[in-house]
Amino acid sequence: MKEHLSKTARVYAKNIGKHFKRVLFRQESVSDAAAGIADDSDKLMRAVKGSRKPGDHHRAARYVEKGRKAYNQKRYEAAEEAFRKALLEDPGYALAHCYMGSAMYKQDKLSEAIKYWTNAVKLAPGSDAAVRAEKSLSRVRVQRKNVVTALEERID
DSSP states (O other): OHHHHHHHHHHHHHHHHHHHHHHHTTSSOHHHHHHHHHHHHHHHHHHHHTOSOHHHHHHHHHHHHHHHHHHHTTOHHHHHHHHHHHHHHOTTOHHHHHHHHHHHHHTTOHHHHHHHHHHHHHHSTTSHHHHHHHHHHHHHHHHHHHHHHHHHHHHO
């Protein structure tokens, strides 16, 4: 456990330096850097608390990568299966929730997509996963609004 904490702390310090450098050279906005640091801080806190086994997250990350590959190949059912396995390994993995929402959306399962995107935002507010999920939720809201407007115009 101490090795995991030590490694997580080293990665955290290294990532802070990377974000600082990117902001300094205008390769990243301050808000994006803050979101990245917040995500890294969350990882460090989980390591400090020891709230889960280190292997669980690593297995979940491998499943997420497998799911992303399937998603990019437009094999959404296979992506869904991989993201479900990731969530079984690490139910608090916001990125897995975010990608699961996208896989559900591509399969026309809108209510499930919204549920997973909302979970991503709740689990890791300010993280990259939450920002992606919020963008997807916003896009769905706009689409819904456009549909309602179009229907109202037909009625009038």
